Amino acid sequence: MKIYQSPILNNFSNLTHAFTTKDGGVSNSPYTSLNLAFHVQDNTLDVTKNHEKLASELNYDTRTLVHMKQVHSNLVHVVGNKDNFENPPTCDALITDRKNIPLMVMVADCSPILFYDAKKEVIAVAHAGRQGAFKNIVQNVIYTFTNIYDSHAQNISVTIGADIGVCCYEVGVEIYEEAKKLNLDYAIEKRDNSFYLDVNKILMTQLLTSDIKKENIEILNECTCCRSDKYFSYRADRTTGRFAGILMIKE
Numbered sequence: 001m002k003i004y005q006s007p008i009l010n011n012f013s014n015l016t017h018a019f020t021t022k023d024g025g026v027s028n029s030p031y032t033s034l035n036l037a038f039h040v041q042d043n044t045l046d047v048t049k050n051h052e053k054l055a056s057e058l059n060y061d062t063r064t065l066v067h068m069k070q071v072h073s074n075l076v077h078v079v080g081n082k083d084n085f086e087n088p089p090t091c092d093a094l095i096t097d098r099k100n101i102p103l104m105v106m107v108a109d110c111s112p113i114l115f116y117d118a119k120k121e122v123i124a125v126a127h128a129g130r131q132g133a134f135k136n137i138v139q140n141v142i143y144t145f146t147n148i149y150d151s152h153a154q155n156i157s158v159t160i161g162a163d164i165g166v167c168c169y170e171v172g173v174e175i176y177e178e179a180k181k182l183n184l185d186y187a188i189e190k191r192d193n194s195f196y197l198d199v200n201k202i203l204m205t206q207l208l209t210s211d212i213k214k215e216n217i218e219i220l221n222e223c224t225c226c227r228s229d230k231y232f233s234y235r236a237d238r239t240t241g242r243f244a245g246i247l248m249i250k251e
C-alpha cells in the first residue's frame, strides 16, 4: 500500500496520520483500487475491505473511525460519543481531542487538510474544494480550535495533501465573477481566454489570515488531475473513487 506522510506531522510521535493513494486496495475499475468512499457506486464489500486494509496498515480499529458525509459546506463538527464508522455526520470538517479516534477526509481533486495543535493535543481534518475555499472553512476550523479547545493559532500545524492544481482547474466566467465579488480573484489565472482557479493559494492566504505561522503550513502541491494514475481525480475520470487524509492521536 503506497501512502504518503507529512514531514510536519511526522515530527509528532503521538500521531498516526497518512494520505492514501489509489494503491493497495481491492476495488475494481473505475475504483482501482483503494477507494474509501461508499457513495460512489463501488461495491460496498470492497470498500469495507479497503477500510480494513488501511486500518491494519495504520494500526487503528475501523469501527472507531469517524468520516463525513461531505456536502461542500463550511460546517465543523465536534466529534462526540455517537459518531462512529456507521454514522458519519454531515459536515466538511471534524475536530477532536479524543485519543484513538481516527478522523478521515475523503477527496478526488478537493483538498484534504489535516490540522494539529501540539500544545492542546487537538486534531482536525477538513475537506475544501472551490466551495469550501470560497466559504472559508479553514477559518471556521481555526475558530473552533481557539473557541472550544482554547488553542492558539500559532501552535497549530497544517498540512494539505494532493489536490487539483491551477494547471488543470479550469472554471467558467461565473466562477471568476464570484471570486471577484469575494475578493478572491487573486487566485484566478487567465490563460488562452480561460480561467483557472488556484485553490491552494486561497487556502494558504486564509491560513495566514487566521494567524497560522507560515513555517507551520505545508502544501504538497501535487495535482490530482495531472497524476490521476496515482490519485483519484473527479476532473480526470468523473466516475472514480476517493482517497483520504487520516489523522489520529494515539493513546
Ligand SMILES: [Zn+2]
Binding pocket: 164, 165, 166, 167, 168, 169, 223, 224, 225, 226, 227
Ligand atoms: Zn494538473
